[in-house]
Amino acid sequence: MSGFEIERKFLVKGEDFKQQAESSSHIRQGYILSGGGRTVRVRIRDDRGYLTIKGPSENGGLSRYEFEKEITLDEAEHLMALCEPGVVDKRRFLVPFKGHVFEVDEFYGDNEGLVFAEVELDDENETFEKPDFIGPEVTGDRRFYNSYLRKRPYLLWRATMPEEYRHPRQG
Numbered sequence: 001m002s003g004f005e006i007e008r009k010f011l012v013k014g015e016d017f018k019q020q021a022e023s024s025s026h027i028r029q030g031y032i033l034s035g036g037g038r039t040v041r042v043r044i045r046d047d048r049g050y051l052t053i054k055g056p057s058e059n060g061g062l063s064r065y066e067f068e069k070e071i072t073l074d075e076a077e078h079l080m081a082l083c084e085p086g087v088v089d090k091r092r093f094l095v096p097f098k099g100h101v102f103e104v105d106e107f108y109g110d111n112e113g114l115v116f117a118e119v120e121l122d123d124e125n126e127t128f129e130k131p132d133f134i135g136p137e138v139t140g141d142r143r144f145y146n147s148y149l150r151k152r153p154y155l156l157w158r159a160t161m162p163e164e165y166r167h168p169r170q171g
Contacts, residue, residue, distance in 0.1 A: 005054075005066040006124055009144055011135035011165045012115040017104045020131065021093035027105075030083030034147040037064075041147075042079040045092075049076025061140025062124055086150030098129045106167070110153030113167045116144055135165055 029043040037056030043049070049072055055065035071079075080087070088111065093104040095117075104117045117134060138144045143157065158166060 003066065004063050006063045006121045006126075007118045008062065008121065008137060008139045009116055009118045009141075010130070010137050010139075011161075012104055012117050012133050012167075013135045013164050014133055015167075017093055017095050017102070017115075017117070017131070017133045020095045020097070020133075021104070022096055024091055024093045027090050027092055028080070028087055029146060030080050030087045031147055031150060032079065032083055034084065039147050042076055042083060044073065044076045044080070047073055049073045049079075051076075051079065057140065059124060084150075086153075088146045088150050095131065097131045100128050102131065102134070104133075107149070107154065110155045111149050112154070113158060114149070114154040115165075115167050 025046045027043060027045050029041055031039055031041055033040040039052075039054045041050075041052045041054070043052060048070065050068055051071050052066060052068040054067075057064045087109075089108040090105045090111070091108070093106070095102040095104055100119050100121075102117045102119050104115065107114045116138065119128065121128070142148050143152070
């Protein structure tokens with residue numbers, strides 16, 4: 001898959017999204033390269049591997065070029081060993097809502113307690129309805145890029161978040 005990815009990102013309040021999710025998957029991802037707004041990412045989602053290249057963000061973080069290729073799990077595991085320090089570990093919940101699918105990421109490890117949602121759009125000006133669990137928009141805020149979270153985990157800046165968006169840590 002390749003092309004421009006258009007998505008918006010939001011903080012999530014509460015845990016209602018879990019009951020509304022049609023499915024979830026465990027994701028581990030590392031970065032072979034990240035800098036200058038570009039990333040080369042290795043992802044393992046459940047038992048499948050992916051290699052993704054992303055270009056710099058445009059339009060305030062709303063869109064960016066993305067190329068993704070499925071690779072074998074064995075290839076993904078080997079490439080993970082080549083990644084820069086810091087692996088992002090999360091569970092992704094898919095929540096369908098009025099013609100869109102909200103991807104809600106609940107983070108683990110040093111990013112535990114952070115939960116945000118993304119919705120992919122066909123057009124930058126597309127309007128859509130949001131479920132009740134959607135909070136303030138954080139599209140374009142670097143703190144919520146996975147490549148940023150692996151270098152500067154949520155644990156280090158959690159106290160700056162409004163209380164209603166600080167999800168409880170499990171550990």
